[in-house]
Amino acid sequence: MLHSLDCQAQLQAKRAAALCVLKFGSSVVRDERDFPRVVQEIYAHVRQGEKVVAVVSALAGETDALLAEALRVGGEGAPAPLVARLARVGELRSAALLSLALAKVGVRVATLDPHEMKLVAEGPALDSNLVDVDAAHVLDELARHEVVVVPGFIADHAEHGVVTLGRGGTDLSAVFFADRLAAHRVRLIKDVDGVYDADPASAAGAHRFEQLSYAEAEVASDGLIQDKAIRVAAEKKVLIEVAALGGGEATTISDVAAKHSKPVRADVVRVALLGCGAVGGGVLQLLQDQPELFEVGPVLVKQPRDAKPGEFTHHLDEALAGEPELLVELIGGNDLAADAMHQALSRGAEVVTGNKAALARHWDSLHACAARHGGGLRFSAAVGGGAPIVETLRRLEGEVASVEGVMNGTCNFLLSRLGEGWEFDRALAVAQELGFAEADPSGDVDGNDAADKLSILVREAFGVALPPQQIAKQSLRDLAPSAAAEAKQRGEVLKQVGRCWLGEDGSPLAEVRVVALPASHALANVHNEENRFLVEDRAGNLHQVHGKGAGRWPTATAVLADVLDARAAILRKAKPARSPLKLSA
Numbered sequence: 001m002l003h004s005l006d007c008q009a010q011l012q013a014k015r016a017a018a019l020c021v022l023k024f025g026s027s028v029v030r031d032e033r034d035f036p037r038v039v040q041e042i043y044a045h046v047r048q049g050e051k052v053v054a055v056v057s058a059l060a061g062e063t064d065a066l067l068a069e070a071l072r073v074g075g076e077g078a079p080a081p082l083v084a085r086l087a088r089v090g091e092l093r094s095a096a097l098l099s100l101a102l103a104k105v106g107v108r109v110a111t112l113d114p115h116e117m118k119l120v121a122e123g124p125a126l127d128s129n130l131v132d133v134d135a136a137h138v139l140d141e142l143a144r145h146e147v148v149v150v151p152g153f154i155a156d157h158a159e160h161g162v163v164t165l166g167r168g169g170t171d172l173s174a175v176f177f178a179d180r181l182a183a184h185r186v187r188l189i190k191d192v193d194g195v196y197d198a199d200p201a202s203a204a205g206a207h208r209f210e211q212l213s214y215a216e217a218e219v220a221s222d223g224l225i226q227d228k229a230i231r232v233a234a235e236k237k238v239l240i241e242v243a244a245l246g247g248g249e250a251t252t253i254s255d256v257a258a259k260h261s262k263p264v265r266a267d268v269v270r271v272a273l274l275g276c277g278a279v280g281g282g283v284l285q286l287l288q289d290q291p292e293l294f295e296v297g298p299v300l301v302k303q304p305r306d307a308k309p310g311e312f313t314h315h316l317d318e319a320l321a322g323e324p325e326l327l328v329e330l331i332g333g334n335d336l337a338a339d340a341m342h343q344a345l346s347r348g349a350e351v352v353t354g355n356k357a358a359l360a361r362h363w364d365s366l367h368a369c370a371a372r373h374g375g376g377l378r379f380s381a382a383v384g385g386g387a388p389i390v391e392t393l394r395r396l397e398g399e400v401a402s403v404e405g406v407m408n409g410t411c412n413f414l415l416s417r418l419g420e421g422w423e424f425d426r427a428l429a430v431a432q433e434l435g436f437a438e439a440d441p442s443g444d445v446d447g448n449d450a451a452d453k454l455s456i457l458v459r460e461a462f463g464v465a466l467p468p469q470q471i472a473k474q475s476l477r478d479l480a481p482s483a484a485a486e487a488k489q490r491g492e493v494l495k496q497v498g499r500c501w502l503g504e505d506g507s508p509l510a511e512v513r514v515v516a517l518p519a520s521h522a523l524a525n526v527h528n529e530e531n532r533f534l535v536e537d538r539a540g541n542l543h544q545v546h547g548k549g550a551g552r553w554p555t556a557t558a559v560l561a562d563v564l565d566a567r568a569a570i571l572r573k574a575k576p577a578r579s580p581l582k583l584s585a
């Protein structure tokens with residue numbers, strides 16, 4: 001299949017949009033609570049414009065349990081193909097769980113079982129080798145989705161029906177996919193941040209390798225990477241990276257000879273979190289799930305709730321007291337949020353925010369403050385929630401002609417419900433309950449939130465200022481109660497659409513309007529809290545960006561992606577081996 005002309009053409013196209021293969025083994029997916037971190041890892045690639053094939057193992061202990069069960073029921077002489085038939089269940093379950101977790105945050109995902117992609121192996125039923133896959137089909141799914149999830153370790157077999165690839169076989173699956181899909185790399189995500197010269201879990205002085213040759217890796221990574229996988233990578237010249245979750249250091253395995261890595265700082269980063277509402281509550285949970293990376297000080301809220309002493313505060317000074325290296329601002333509003341961000345930036349800290357209202361109004365001073373003191377200001381979630389529009393515009397730097405899109409999840413949810421005959425106030429109340437709306441939802445309904453977002457998009461797309469107050473807006477409240485249902489009867493859908501472009505004199509223009517779109521329009525098929533952006537570049541190409549634009553988990557995932565980048569920036573700046581200061585409670 002790989003050899004057909006169509007497939008070659010698709011491979012060329014895919015090379016343009018970089019493709020990476022990520023493998024998640026049982027040390028990483030220990031149980032279902034690990035999936036948010038795996039999603040985080042995948043999202044970090046998606047937002048950089050990469051397509052991802054995620055190859056996943058069974059949950060920790062599940063394959064052992066299935067093999068033991070096969071032995072109990074089938075006895076010592078159980079036919080190997082029947083044992084494989086049971087053993088495959090673990091990987092199929094993990095692949096389905098990972099796909100569910102990705103869909104929850106709005107990542108467009110397809111899942112392929114071996115028979116759906118004609119993944120074929122040869123050899124013994126419990127130690128087979130992969131020989132073929134319908135690469136064109138996988139690439140086709142990748143063209144329509146950001147991520148394709150596949151189960152590792154298992155394949156179909158002409159004689160045995162179903163087979164497994166030997167222990168550690170998910171590594172082999174990952175290398176095989178990387179080769180057949182012409183991925184630029186395969187990253188094996190483990191519970192260590194690379195290959196060491198001794199097991200770092202038991203040898204205190206173990207040193208990490210920055211790079212290893214394939215032959216050296218076969219010796220050094222004994223038990224960490226399947227030997228068969230390394231041999232196939234060597235034969236096919238597949239670049240392997242071995243890394244932990246969190247996007248940090250990795251050991252690369254290629255033709256290049258071994259080199260140890262320099263020591264890097266591995267301390268926890270001190271975080272101040274402002275806000276614990278719809279988004280902040282999710283971010284807090286994600287931060288607390290990673291105590292080896294983050295130490296969170298007292299969280300600023302309006303009304304401290306019953307919790308562990310020191311977990312919450314309603315004094316900004318207390319929230320900022322522990323000299324945080326990173327401020328995550330999720331209180332919304334304008335002046336207090338901007339003041340907190342200025343304070344943190346003027347101390348050289350990194351800042352992550354989802355606050356488009358404050359950004360749109362304090363853009364120049366916040367950026368100047370960050371530049372003056374060497375901090376960073378990150379705000380992916382502020383526009384598009386989990387739809388990475390800011391990242392897309394940065395990749396198209398200087399090339400953007402116009403941006404239009406559905407960019408307010410609350411309004412899109414409202415219009416979806418109104419089209420089904422719901423009453424306005426009921427639909428708005430549900431949008432609030434679901435955590436989509438701003439604290440004052442008139443900001444959504446009247447178009448102010450979309451105008452704030454457009455003001456930021458104008459900065460990112462054209463590098464110029466357009467204050468949100470200068471953007472024309474149309475309110476959903478001005479619609480006749482029956483407008484959405486009538487549009488539906490005409491085969492149209494009502495959408496709140498924001499648009500920005502440069503006028504003939506080079507000055508930026510933008511507007512927020514409620515429009516009736518034909519069902520075939522690219523923005524018509526955007527449902528509920530989803531967002532979609534159509535970016536036209538100067539050559540006339542259209543770039544689509546899609547995701548859930550509002551709600552706890554999509555937004556918290558985007559915030560965490562920025563947080564992880566900010567952490568990497570902090571560690572790069574810091575001297576190695578500095579011990580973390582304790583936060584005052």
Ligand SMILES: NC(=O)C1=CN([C@@H]2O[C@H](COP(=O)(O)OP(=O)(O)OC[C@H]3O[C@@H](n4cnc5c(N)ncnc54)[C@H](O)[C@@H]3O)[C@@H](O)[C@H]2O)C=CC1
Pocket residue numbers: 274275276277278279280281300301302303314329330331332333336354355356357381382385435436437438439549550551552555
């Ligand atoms: N909800 C969503 O889907 C999205 C929200 N955002 C932005 O994220 C930010 C947070 O949004 P949500 O979590 O939805 O808000 P929220 O209203 O659910 O939560 C706000 C949190 O901040 C605290 N807070 C607010 N004002 C405060 C004050 N003066 N002093 C102390 N604490 C205060 C509240 O107690 C609460 O914990 C906003 O800037 C919003 O525009 C961005 C993308 C999506």
Ligand SMILES: N[C@@H](CC=O)C(=O)O
Pocket residue numbers: 382383384385407408409410411436437438444449549550551
């Ligand atoms: N209230 C906003 C939240 C995300 O930015 C929306 O509904 O889009």
